[in-house]
Amino acid sequence: MSIKQLSIFLENKSGRLTEVLETLGQEKINIAAMSIADTSEYGILRLIVSDPEEALRLLKNKGFSVNMTDVIAIETPTYAGAFAEALKHFSDAQVGIEYMYAFELDNNGIIVMRTDDRQKAFKIIESNKLRLVSGNDIFKEKK
């Protein structure tokens, strides 16, 4: 079980990010999590949104370069060291994390990540009884 993430190519230019966010806001699409990293010229904006299919269509129509990918989201407690415990399972099994970001939901931490080996990642989650989070979990009250 994984959740849909949108990756959007953004030029490093003022107004570009606002344009994306406004496009989604106008169509009442909620954003649960967001991460952006940049090089000197461009960045990739990653979003977890309430209606990824519709968001993809809207952004493509606006001429953005967008891609939808499956990522894994797991829930962790909020005490100090909880993230480290969760991630240690992956590093112990030699599963590489391409990128990750985190946000808080109902007093729990949510880690969104993309690994270089999905099958292995799911096995780790299962055997260590980590809690997987679905898109419905994130947007439950809002739907």
Add this chain to the structure above:
Amino acid sequence: MNQQYWEKELETLSQVDLQILQYERLKKTLRFASQSMYYKKLFAEKKINPDGFKSIKDIEKIPFTTKEDLRSNFPYGFLAAEKREVIRLHSSSGTTGNPTVVYHSKHDIDSWANLVARSLFAVGTRDTDVFQNISGYGLFTGGLGFQYGAERLGALTIPAGAGNSKRQIKLMRDYGTTVIHTIPSYVMHLVDFFREMNLDPRTDTDLRHMVIGAEPHTEETRQRIQAMMGIKAYNSYGLSEMNGPGVAFECEYQNGMHLWEDAFYAEIIDPVTLQHVPEGEIGELVLTSLDRQAMPILRYRTRDLTRFLPGSCPCGRTHRRIDRMKGRSDDMFIIRGCNVFPMQIEKVLMQIPEVGNNYMIQLETIDGVDEMIIEVEVLDGNFLDNYSKLEKLSKIITNEVKNEVLVTPKVKLVQPNHFPPCEGKALRVKDNRKQY
């Protein structure tokens, strides 16, 4: 029986007969030309006696005419007819000096319309077609040139004008347009609008084929246009100094453009030595109008680079074919000692599927060094997963361009909607270098 050709006899005349016709028409043309202030003076200065011409080859006694000559004799220096005989003019915008203006008599407009009709017929356009002319009207020749030609052919002609993509698509669907004419860079924008309107040009229109011209473009660009539109796109060549559209046109075989040799005499020269290049080699196209009265132009240096294609065409037309334009002898730029044609870069970019259709080459002086910066549109794709894939794409483009033009560019990836839609010829090169 005459289904294939608009004018069977003229289009299939043997090369020998064509040259005889050209010679006859040249003599007439020279008589008209000598009525103009410019050529009267030139013939006197160079002691050129048109009556002494023995064959079409004697044309080489006449000096070349350049755009500069046209401009410095603005406005009436080349006019060879009485004003009462002149019924129309077309001109360039002239933002950088005097405009280039061309005058037409009634005969000239008729002859031009016929050439465009012949061209459209050659790609299969018939009087049952609905022809939508997506082209600027007014001083630009693509509007009225195709309008008159398509009307001559008998097609239902929609003078749609340039721009306003949503209306263009609506016109196409309302009237069941079957043939369109536009510039290649506009097709790309049109396709974006189809998508925005949740329509597919391949299934949601009645289009049968299209005509593209006025902008040099590569075969790869044509292939993309054909795939996106789901129809054949035929290449058209013309320039306002030689009427406009209808100088050279592809036939159904899409293997080069038949240059209408009954109306134009073509030479191909080396732009540096000004000598004829060996048959089949690339050089600058030089044209002489052979069927124009109000303003004949002799041995005009078009600055367009092309070559004659060898062999005959299966369509049966005998008029020689020229290759698609390889660029212009004056859009070539020199950077770090290398000659670069923007077309070379376009060719490389269009072979990379992750890259969009628009691009911009900027020449800058950075810390005293001249740099070639290429802005390239990034299309959707799974390479958005992570930065290393995007960096790899940048590297591929850099290397491919370097292999082609021998200069390492700086590649800048931009969003697909980075470039504003253009309604005229797309500007592909900006030279901001400091001149020392």
